[in-house]
Amino acid sequence: MTSRLDRLEKAGLIACRPHPRDRRGTLVTLTQEGRTVIDDLVGAHVGNQRRALAGLGADDQHSLNGLLAKLIAGLAEGGETAAGERPRPPRAIR
Incomplete structure (x- = not known):
């Protein structure tokens, strides 16, 4: 999981910061670029589902x-x- 998060952070899709009350935890948020990617992918995914079910x-x-x-x-x-x-x-x- 850590390596995946590291790659997403390096790509600018997420931001990670330490949890303020639990040193074991990390808070992960989508960046604006990450939100844009998700929005694009969700639309494409829904389109694929519609095409798959069209028949x-x-x-x-x-x-x-x-x-x-x-x-x-x-x-x-x-x-x-x-x-x-x-x-x-x-x-x-x-």
Whole structure:
């Protein structure tokens, strides 16, 4: 994780500073350049999702959403994901 943060900081996408009350922690914030990159990527990602789902009608998209929710629920039964996070159900794409 540290090497990833170091690369992002060197690229000017994030700023890191020590946590004011916990010497073990580091506070990480996006820079304006980082926000711009995220905004561009989110738009591209949403566009890719729309293109991927374009061949499915509303009923098929609803069915797919339900199936994906079942897959994620199956992962949740095991507790946490490999990244140590609780899985979240998918959101409908509009």
